[in-house]
Structures are given as structure tokens and as C-alpha cells.
Amino acid sequence: MMSTDIQTLKSLDLFADLNFGELEQIAPLMHLMKVTEGEVLTRRGESARTFFIILSGNFMLSFNEERSFTLHNKGNIIGLSTVVTPFRYTATAVALTDGLVLLMQGQEFLRLVQSNSALGDTIMRKINEIVSERMPYMTGDWEERRH
């Protein structure tokens, strides 16, 4: 695993609004990891310790009652439960193809978010948006989303 560069972070939607100084704080905490077809990144119900951002490759997230969706784009996030209580993965993430992801340990991420309120606010706002988009897959309640 290698640490990542600022330019890569800047190209990701999650960090697009951060300034250079904030990206410099994040860069040493993020590590590159290669994934292979069929590799399981997270398992539903397990303690959420790692947060992933897709750089390349295709992934499937499967939730309760085998509801699922696939992720194909750079910047898509896996392992949101790392920063959301009760810190247990709500989905199993499987790599459908070989790919490349950035990973960060949940505790380091939380420490960073708590130590810099402006940075934490920017990131958590984006994470909340993604969580609300994925909520129907977790709860099975699609009516609210349609209205």
C-alpha cells in the first residue's frame, strides 16, 4: 500500500471542496490498494473499521434481504458505516472486476473530522447525502424516496 497524492484527492467528489491545507492533512491517511475480482471489501454486520473510495473498477454492495446496487465510478464510496453509528457495515461490498481503491482507517478518519470542524462539516455533509440516497436499500422503504 502507498500513500496518496493531493491531485488524486482533489479529483474526488468527496474532497473537491477542500483547500490545499486540508488535503495535505488527509493525504498521509489515505492508502492505495489493489483489489481483484471477487474480493470482499466489507461484510454486512461486521465492525466497520475501514473506509474505501473507488479509483477504478466495479463493485457490488448488497444489503439486507439481498437488495443491492453496483458502483462503477471514480469517487464512489464504500464503508460509510465507518463514520456513522453504530459503526457496523450495513452492506457487503464485493469487487466485480479488478480495480484500485483508496482506503482510510475509520478511527483516523474520525479523529481528523473531530480535530478540524470546518473540514469535518464539509465531508460529513457529503457523506450524509450519500447515506440518505442509500437508505432505501438498508430499510427497504422506497416510498419516501419516490416522494
Place this chain on the structure above:
Amino acid sequence: MFGLEAIIAHDGLGISVIGISIVFVSLVLLSFAVSQIHKLIELWDKKKISYQRVKKLQQKDQKTPSVSVPTVPQDVQRASRQFKLLIEWMGEPFPLPKLLDLSEKCGLSHPHSTINEFIKCELIIPDENGYYVWNKQL
């Protein structure tokens, strides 16, 4: 007339109070302006980022054709026959993890990447309830 008397006679006290007030108010205004500089810098940063985003979007729009018709490559079509049988056996709509699990158990080659190809070719499409259906139009 000298000393304090002269100062009072020529409104010296009033003038000095006004002078002190002007200096004090100026310093307050200056400190406020300095405290707001970070907001200006943030605004400048955001302006640069949004300009870059708009530029990227424009480049993307130019690159992508306006109408995209999904096509199914021949190797995907060949693989689809076996997967279609599994889907018929499961019934529709079907859960994607179950299809993956079954195809692994049946020993189909590279089930993960094959299913990914099906999704990309829109041979398998989501039903908006978290499950998938076979695209009969293709």
C-alpha cells in the same frame, strides 16, 4: 494663558477624545477586516474549483455522443445464455447476490466480471427496488 487652562479654552479635551475615538474605531474596523480574510480566500478557492468543474463537464459533454444505444458484444451474448437459465430458475425480479452465488456454485467462469458486463450492457437492469430484471428489449 498656559497649561490646562489653554487646553480647555481651545476645546483641547474634546479634540483629544474625538482623536482617540477615531483611532479606536479604525483599529476595530481593521481587526474585523483581517478576521474576515479567510472567508475571501475560501471564496476564491471555491470559485476556482467550480470553474474547473464546469470546464470538465463541458469537455465531457463534447466527448460523449448525445444518443447512446447499448450494444451487447458477442462474448457477453454467449455467456448470457447460461446466466439467463439461472435467472429463469430464480424468477424475476431477482437479487444480484443470489445470481452471483448460484453462478459460482455452478462453476461458471468469471461470474463477477461477467455480471458486471451484463449490467454495463444493460442486459440486466435494476428494478428500482434493489433487485434486478432481465432486459427483454435487448
